[in-house]
Structures are given as structure tokens and as C-alpha cells.
Amino acid sequence: MKPRPFHIPVSRRRFFKSMAAASAGFTLPGYLAEVLTTSPIVTQGPYYPLADDIPLDKDNDLVQLGDNLNIATGVVSYITGRVLDASGNPVKNALVECWHADHEGDYLYSTGTGRNPACDANFAGFGQFLTGSSGYFRFRTIKAGLYTGRTRHYHWGVTLPGRSTRSCTQTGWNEVAYSNTGAQWATQNSNDNVFASLTAAQKAAILLDFLPVEGTTTGEVYTQWDFVSGYTPVEPTYPAPGGFLASGELVAGPGSSPRYKLTFRAYPNYCYEVYSNPTLADLEWAALPFSLTRTGAIDRHKHVATAEGPLTIYVEAPAIKGFYKVSFRVPGANTGTP
Numbered sequence: 001m002k003p004r005p006f007h008i009p010v011s012r013r014r015f016f017k018s019m020a021a022a023s024a025g026f027t028l029p030g031y032l033a034e035v036l037t038t039s040p041i042v043t044q045g046p047y048y049p050l051a052d053d054i055p056l057d058k059d060n061d062l063v064q065l066g067d068n069l070n071i072a073t074g075v076v077s078y079i080t081g082r083v084l085d086a087s088g089n090p091v092k093n094a095l096v097e098c099w100h101a102d103h104e105g106d107y108l109y110s111t112g113t114g115r116n117p118a119c120d121a122n123f124a125g126f127g128q129f130l131t132g133s134s135g136y137f138r139f140r141t142i143k144a145g146l147y148t149g150r151t152r153h154y155h156w157g158v159t160l161p162g163r164s165t166r167s168c169t170q171t172g173w174n175e176v177a178y179s180n181t182g183a184q185w186a187t188q189n190s191n192d193n194v195f196a197s198l199t200a201a202q203k204a205a206i207l208l209d210f211l212p213v214e215g216t217t218t219g220e221v222y223t224q225w226d227f228v229s230g231y232t233p234v235e236p237t238y239p240a241p242g243g244f245l246a247s248g249e250l251v252a253g254p255g256s257s258p259r260y261k262l263t264f265r266a267y268p269n270y271c272y273e274v275y276s277n278p279t280l281a282d283l284e285w286a287a288l289p290f291s292l293t294r295t296g297a298i299d300r301h302k303h304v305a306t307a308e309g310p311l312t313i314y315v316e317a318p319a320i321k322g323f324y325k326v327s328f329r330v331p332g333a334n335t336g337t338p
């Protein structure tokens with residue numbers, strides 16, 4: 001059975017836009033020349049969200065989910081920093097992902113359908129940021145909650161442009177961990193099984209001091225942290241996530257049904273989708289199914305390119321408005337629906 005058009009709701013499209021705005025870049029003063037410690041690569045852990053755990057809102061604000069009036073419970077925390085390569089150069093187009101437990105220590109990850117119902121319904125639990133030319137990233141989230149067996153920590157995944165592997169690390173708090181009821185937590189930085197494997201220099205680089213945000217009365221805190229990659233980004237850097245418009249060329253399909261041929265330049269490990277036929281009634285765009293061959297089965301909604309060069313796809317649905325929109329995701333980005 002061939003896939004039907006898959007409709008993308010408004011909030012998903014807003015995510016694409018917010019990624020573009022987020023990568024516009026900003027500056028922070030105060031960094032001093034220092035010896036760089038390569039960020040330790042530690043376990044991704046079991047709670048990197050699955051496609052159906054992740055909220056449609058995947059931006060860099062984990063505190064407010066979509067247009068919710070209520071925000072997540074917890075100490076609002078800002079993390080700003082840069083992605084640097086092994087030589088200390090800022091890395092443009094690095095995908096930074098952050099995920100962590102809510103105030104009570106529950107992740108949004110769930111092996112069932114949808115997100116973990118125990119997780120704070122107002123907490124996004126996961127966010128992404130694509131760095132601009134200065135390498136900076138910024139997240140607003142809450143102080144991570146504690147769960148049995150670990151001390152307090154954030155999870156980070158950083159994917160450099162041109163690479164298909166997500167480098168995972170974790171940051172902690174340079175403090176004694178207390179539970180929400182004020183009891184000293186059994187697992188501290190000194191006996192946490194992830195942090196215990198790090199060298200003193202690595203620990204110093206990832207155990208962070210959070211300071212009060214001046215001028216606020218709500219207890220907000222901030223910190224600065226650079227992710228220093230052991231890799232040097234592949235040059236040239238490839239496009240940021242986005243899309244382009246394309247017209248389809250009418251060609252003979254199988255039997256009597258015509259198809260529309262789209263050819264464009266693709267990059268390895270980028271995920272491509274094709275959209276068309278927005279309807280005014282509900283402002284929905286349809287992700288159209290397609291085939292990689294002129295007469296083969298219409299059998300997919302997305303395609304991950306394996307090499308750089310021309311990619312041709314064949315769509316059966318005509319572009320009622322006269323154009324298709326080809327949308328693409330960078331390597332390492334979540335490639336959930338459609």
C-alpha cells in the first residue's frame with residue numbers, strides 16, 4: 001500500500017521558522033583565552049527521545065511548550081555557550097540538542113505511545129539549536145530533577161556539519177545535590193557513575209556554576225558552557241535546514257498514470273521531504289509520498305541521501321498551486337514523521 005499525503009500542522013512549520021531565527025546568532029562578552037579541554041564523550045543514555053515522544057515544539061526554550069499559558073515547574077535556567085572545534089574555532093551549523101529530566105526526575109521519553117505521562121505536561125523536555133557563524137547556542141530550560149542512580153545532569157548531543165554522528169556529553173552542577181524535599185541525594189558528582197569516569201580537567205569543564213540572573217526576582221539562574229569538539233568540521237559546510245521551491249517535470253509513469261520528476265542537489269545524510277498543495281481552509285501542507293524511480297512503487301515520504309550530487313524523485317500528486325516545496329533536515333536531526 002502506498003503512503004497517503006501526510007499533513008503537517010501549523011506548529012510544526014513554526015518550528016522550522018524558529019530554527020532559522022535561532023541560528024541568526026548573538027554575542028556574549030567575557031570569554032578569555034584558555035586552554036581548551038575537549039568535551040568528554042559519554043553515554044547518550046537510554047532517554048534520548050523517540051520520534052513520537054518529542055513535542056512538535058522542539059525549539060531552544062524547554063520551559064514553555066508551544067503557546068501554553070503555563071510554564072514548566074522548576075528553577076528557570078539559561079545556558080549559553082559555543083560549539084568549538086579542536087582548534088578553538090567556532091563551528092557554524094552545528095546542531096546542539098538538549099534533553100533532561102523534569103523537576104521530579106521524569107523524562108518525556110516513553111516506550112509507549114506518545115510522551116511519558118509522568119513527565120511535567122508543561123515541560124518540553126527536549127530542544128534543538130543550530131549554531132550561527134559565531135558558534136553560539138542558547139537554551140532556556142529548568143534545573144534538571146534527580147532520579148535514582150544518577151546525580152543531577154543535562155544531556156547534550158552535538159552534531160557537526162558534514163558528520164552523521166551525534167557526539168553526546170553531559171553537564172552537571174558544581175554543588176551538593178539535594179532532593180526536592182531537602183534531603184542530601186545519595187548520588188553526588190563524586191560517586192555518579194558517568195562523572196566518575198572523567199578526568200579532573202574534564203570534570204572541571206562540565207560541572208557548571210549557575211549564577212543568579214540579575215534584575216529578576218523569580219530565582220532564574222544562568223551559566224556559560226562551551227562544547228569543544230574533538231573533530232574539525234568537514235569543509236565545505238553544507239546547508240542549514242530549510243527548503244526550496246521546485247517545479248515538477250511531467251513524465252510517463254507506470255501504466256497510464258503520469259508522474260512529476262524533481263531533480264535537485266542533495267547532500268549526504270540530509271533527509272528530504274516534498275510538500276505541496278496547501279489548503280486555505282486549514283493552512284495545512286501535505287507531505288507527498290514519492291518514488292526514487294520513474295515507474296517504481298510510490299513507497300516513501302522521506303529519503304536520506306547517501307552521497308553528494310543530483311537526486312531525482314518522482315511524485316504522483318500534481319502540484320495544484322504550480323510548485324512543490326522540497327524540505328530538508330540536517331544530519332543528526334530527528335527524522336520522525338512523516
Ligand SMILES: [Fe+2]
Pocket residue numbers: 045047150153155
Ligand atoms: Fe539522564
